[in-house]
Amino acid sequence: MDYHCITIDIHRTIPETCPELSEGEDDDASPANGGAGTDCGFVFSGTSTRGRRILSFLVTFHIRIEERDLEFGDINRMEFGDINPHVLPCAHTLNMATLTYSDKPILDESKYAAVSWRQALWMKVKVNLLPLVVLNEILLSPFVSRSKDKPLKRVKGDGSFRYLTDVLPGPQVQLLMGSSVSVYSNWATTHHLPILIDELEDGGKLFWIGPKRTEKMLLYCHGGAFIFPVQDWTISFWRYIQLELEKRGIYVGVAIMSYSLIPVSDFPTPLRQTCQALNHLLTVEKVKPSNLQLVGDSAGGNLVSQVLSTMLHPLFSPPIIPPERNSEERI
Numbered sequence: 340m341d342y343h344c345i346t347i348d349i350h351r352t353i354p355e356t357c358p359e360l361s362e363g364e365d366d367d368a369s370p371a372n373g374g375a376g377t378d379c380g381f382v383f384s385g386t387s388t389r390g391r392r393i394l395s396f397l398v399t400f401h402i403r404i405e406e407r408d409l410e411f412g413d414i415n416r417m418e419f420g421d422i423n424p425h426v427l428p429c430a431h432t433l434n435m436a437t438l439t440y441s442d443k444p445i446l447d448e449s450k451y452a453a454v455s456w457r458q459a460l461w462m463k464v465k466v467n468l469l470p471l472v473v474l475n476e477i478l479l480s481p482f483v484s485r486s487k488d489k490p491l492k493r494v495k496g497d498g499s500f501r502y503l504t505d506v507l508p509g510p511q512v513q514l515l516m517g518s519s520v521s522v523y524s525n526w527a528t529t530h531h532l533p534i535l536i537d538e539l540e541d542g543g544k545l546f547w548i549g550p551k552r553t554e555k556m557l558l559y560c561h562g563g564a565f566i567f568p569v570q571d572w573t574i575s576f577w578r579y580i581q582l583e584l585e586k587r588g589i590y591v592g593v594a595i596m597s598y599s600l601i602p603v604s605d606f607p608t609p610l611r612q613t614c615q616a617l618n619h620l621l622t623v624e625k626v627k628p629s630n631l632q633l634v635g636d637s638a639g640g641n642l643v644s645q646v647l648s649t650m651l652h653p654l655f656s657p658p659i660i661p662p663e664r665n666s667e668e669r670i
Contacts, residue, residue, distance in 0.1 A: 439653065439654060439655060439656035440607055440611070440654060440655050440656065441655070441656045443541065444541055444542065444599070444604050444608040444611055444612075445604065446542045446599055446603055446604050446608070447602075447603055447604070448603055450602040450603055451510075451513055451518065451600065451602070451603050452510055452511075452513035452514040452518075453510050453602075454510050454511055454514050458510075458511060459511075459514065462507060462511045462514070462515070465503075465506050465507060466503070466515065469499060469502060469503070472498060472499075472502045473495050473498050473499055473502075476494055476495070476497075476498030477491065477494055477495065477498075480494045485497075486498075503515065509566045509601070509602075510602075512566070512567060513566070513567065513568070513600070516567055516568055516570070517568060518568055519544075519546070519561075519568035519569045519595075519597045519600075520536070520544070520597070521568075522568050522569055522570065522571055522574075523536075523546040523569060523574065523595065523597070525571070526571045526574045526575070530575075530578070532548070532549055533547075533550075535547035535551055537594075537619070539612065539615050539616055539619055540615045540619075541608070541611050541612050541615050542599055542604075542608070542612060543596065543597060543598055543599070543609075543612030543613065543615055543616055544596075544597040545558075545594045545595070545596065545597070545616055545619070546569070546574075546594065546595040546597055547592065547593070547594050547595075548574060548577055548578050548581060548593040548594070548595065549578065549581055549592075549593065550592070551592060552590055552591065552592030553592055553620070553624045553625065553626045554590070554592075554630065555589070555590065555591045555592065555630045556591065556592045556593075556594065556620065556626050556630060556631045556632070557577070557580075557591055557592070557593045557594070557631075557632045557634060558594050558596055558616065558617070558620065558631065558632070558633050558634070559573075559577055559593065559594070559595050559596065559634050559635065559639070560596045560598075560613060560633070560634070560635035560638075560639030560640070560642045560643055561573055561595060561596070561597075561635070561636070561638075561639050562635070562636040562637030562638045562639045562640070563600075563637065563638055564637070564638050565600060565601055565609060565638045566600055566601050567600070568600065569595055569597065573636070574595065577593045577595075578593075580593070581593050594616075594620075596612075596613050596616050596639075596642075598612045598613060598642070599612060607645075607654060607655075609642055610642065610645045610646065610649060610654065611655060611659065613642055613645075613646050614646060614649065614655065614659035614660050615659055617631075617633075617646065617659075617660055618659050618660055621660075633646065633647075646660075
């Protein structure tokens with residue numbers, strides 16, 4: 340998959356070493372394109388120029404916060420509009436290293452996929468137009484640069500996702516996709532595998548793919564802009580990886596980190612839940628840190644970088660993951 344991964348240190352890269360981002364010309368700034376990416380900040384993965392424009396706006400937005408020298412309370416009171424609060428860099432990136440969170444997260448599950456009957460009816464009308472949209476995408480694919488080199492299945496999938504996320508607001512997409520629990524449960528039932536769900540402190544969950552193994556482990560943080568649930572094709576991908584490793588005599592346990600999505604909760608709840616999951620794996624399941632791999636795509640990649648950041652600069656009080664461990668147990 341031709342993802343463009345951009346890592347930005349807000350303080351050093353903008354505007355001194357990467358002024359083009361602040362001007363909105365962000366395509367050439369990607370490290371993948373030879374641009375200036377540095378060692379901190381946050382990670383944004385996407386496949387579209389539109390997505391990279393959003394990144395550019397967010398960077399400029401945070402620079403304005405830095406220049407105005409706002410307190411965190413002021414940032415909380417600002418109107419973010421459609422900006423996803425999970426994309427906010429970790430606190431120390433905004434020179435707020437002393438900020439910590441001690442309160443338990445507040446979760447309101449009733450807000451997930453909250454759609455009125457009128458909205459649901461209008462959503463059905465839009466969804467019924469999907470076959471025509473996909474047909475148009477297929478017919479135009481030989482002449483459109485984004486599609487001409489892709490297989491038919493990819494053209495259909497990309498076209499469907501692009502259309503639905505363009506015409507449907509977040510709650511309607513959530514209603515259409517279902518919850519992470521339902522997606523995982525249906526996938527496991529279809530593939531004749533056990534449904535293994537660990538309920539964690541603070542509302543997070545671990546979905547186990549195949550047998551529950553803890554000697555060697557991979558923890559996957561799914562993507563979806565912190566709005567959408569895990570998708571079955573990503574579960575199938577990690578099952579494929581698991582089976583391929585088994586053919587080589589390597590038996591790996593794979594767990595999916597299921598975190599609270601917007602608008603059920605917001606930052607730093609997913610980070611807190613993921614830290615609780617790591618703590619659970621290390622202390623309850625007795626997974627050795629050296630045998631644990633953290634992986635994520637898109638929002639999940641962002642979440643992994645947040646976890647690593649908060650291990651160095653604890654964001655929670657008391658720290659969920661101790662900042663220092665002895666050398667033999669250090670992650």
